[in-house]
Amino acid sequence: MPVLCIVASVLLQAGVYGFVSGSLDSSGSLALSCAGFGAAAVLFNTVLLVRRLRRGRTVAAPRTRGLLVAMNVVTAVTFLSFYASLTWVPATLATGVETAMGPIVLALLGLAGQGRRVSRHGWYAAVVLVLLGVAIGQRFTSDSAVGPGAAAGLVLVIVAGVGAPVLALLSTELGRRNVDPVYVTAHRFHLTYLCGGLLLLLVGGPGGNWTGELPAMVFTGVLAVTLPLFALQTGLQRTDPMVAMVLLTTLPGVTYLAETAFHGSFDAVALAEICALILVAVWYVRVSGNDAPAPVAAQPPLATKA
Numbered sequence: 001m002p003v004l005c006i007v008a009s010v011l012l013q014a015g016v017y018g019f020v021s022g023s024l025d026s027s028g029s030l031a032l033s034c035a036g037f038g039a040a041a042v043l044f045n046t047v048l049l050v051r052r053l054r055r056g057r058t059v060a061a062p063r064t065r066g067l068l069v070a071m072n073v074v075t076a077v078t079f080l081s082f083y084a085s086l087t088w089v090p091a092t093l094a095t096g097v098e099t100a101m102g103p104i105v106l107a108l109l110g111l112a113g114q115g116r117r118v119s120r121h122g123w124y125a126a127v128v129l130v131l132l133g134v135a136i137g138q139r140f141t142s143d144s145a146v147g148p149g150a151a152a153g154l155v156l157v158i159v160a161g162v163g164a165p166v167l168a169l170l171s172t173e174l175g176r177r178n179v180d181p182v183y184v185t186a187h188r189f190h191l192t193y194l195c196g197g198l199l200l201l202l203v204g205g206p207g208g209n210w211t212g213e214l215p216a217m218v219f220t221g222v223l224a225v226t227l228p229l230f231a232l233q234t235g236l237q238r239t240d241p242m243v244a245m246v247l248l249t250t251l252p253g254v255t256y257l258a259e260t261a262f263h264g265s266f267d268a269v270a271l272a273e274i275c276a277l278i279l280v281a282v283w284y285v286r287v288s289g290n291d292a293p294a295p296v297a298a299q300p301p302l303a304t305k306a
Contacts, residue, residue, distance in 0.1 A: 005235035006247045009228040014095075014251055016224035018258025021091035026084065030200040031210070033083045035218045036225025037193040043226060044186035064179055071170050071184065072191040078163030079225075080196055081156040088153030092259055093137055096252035096274060097154065100133025101161025102245035103284045106168075115169050115241055125284035129249075132277045133161075136252070139270045164248070168241040175237030184237070185230045242284070249281040 024032065085094050104126040107118040118126065137154060174184055200206060206213075236244050253274040260266045 002235040002238035003243075003247065005231040006239065006244060007250075009232035009235065010248065010251050010254060012223060012228035012231070014254035015258050016220060017086075017091035017095065017255045018260075019262050020220065020224070021086065021255075021259050022263065024086055026087045026203050027200060027206055029083045029086050030080075030196050030203065031206045031217055032221050032224065033080060033196040034193050034200060034221075035214075036221030036229075037079070037189040037196065039218060039222050040185055040226040040229065041187075041189050041193065044182050044230070047182055048186050064174065064177065067170055067174055067177075067179075068184070068187050071167070071174075071188040074163050074166050074170065075188050076192040076195050078160045078167060079192055080199070081163070082160035084199075085153040085156035085160065088149040089157065090259065092252050092256040092270070092274070094153070094157045094160075095255045096136040096277065097133045097157045098161040098164060099245070099249045099251055099281075100129045100136070100277060101158060102165045102168075102248065103129050103242070103281065105162050105165040106241055106245060109165065109169065115172075119287055121287035122284055125280055125287060128280050129277065129284065132273060132280060136270065136273050136277070139267070139273060165241060165245060168236050168244050171233060171236035172239075172241055179237070181230065181234040181237055185233050188233075246278075246281040246284065249278050253278060 020032070082094060082098065103122075106115060107123055107126045109115050110117040171184075210217075235247075239247075253271065256271055256274055
């Protein structure tokens with residue numbers, strides 16, 4: 001069930017990313033972020049309210065405030081960086097570089113005692129993943145010189161790639177404490193839509209016809225953000241972070257197929273590089289699968305103070 005949740009999240013995100021790729025400007029990407037994350041907060045807080053009315057007031061899991069604050073901060077940085085990058089780089093490039101960063105970041109966090117320590121072969125695989133991410137980036141930017149916009153987009157994608165595995169570790173800790181994914185989803189996006197709204201105002205607002213475009217934007221946001229990220233949250237809380245990162249490496253491949261279906265211009269070499277990314281990610285998990293996890297008692301989880 002957790003794996004199916006992550007797969008469903010990948011399919012939903014990839015389909016919408018492929019559809020909107022190349023069609024968003026900076027205000028459009030921020031508006032999409034605000035719509036999706038705001039809808040998630042409204043929807044899942046409503047679910048919590050209905051539960052309280054039916055069952056009586058429930059008490060949140062103990063000592064989760066620090067984790068939820070950390071989730072808010074890392075979520076805002078990760079997802080706003082990713083959606084802003086779509087203004088300058090294709091969705092396939094963004095997802096490819098982001099997912100290639102995940103295993104190497106997990107390996108570095110393992111050295112710090114957060115999560116599983118990675119073997120020597122695991123490090124080799126993680127480095128190969130980064131190199132494949134670079135190759136994918138080169139493939140999608142080889143037709144023209146990398147201008148300031150593309151460079152900014154790549155930097156934002158790298159920031160998102162660092163944040164994603166941290167979110168996986170935080171989600172695993174929340175799952176270990178038996179925190180309901182509905183509760184997490186209801187409270188983890190507040191900083192994201194507030195910061196997204198502020199940035200949207202700073203770039204000039206959503207545009208002249210934003211009221212007419214609002215229903216379509218909210219619908220797209222629900223498909224791209226609200227539903228897939230709840231499914232992803234449910235899966236991450238019950239799945240090993242390394243396995244989750246491997247499942248997420250399929251995102252650029254499915255996104256590329258969706259991009260091709262909606263916009264054409266199929267590139268067999270790019271698809272082959274993405275498939276290689278997935279295979280190396282599977283190798284990464286296999287060679288790291290027997291490594292002992294870092295002792296929890298010796299090293300406290302990230303941001304666990306209430």
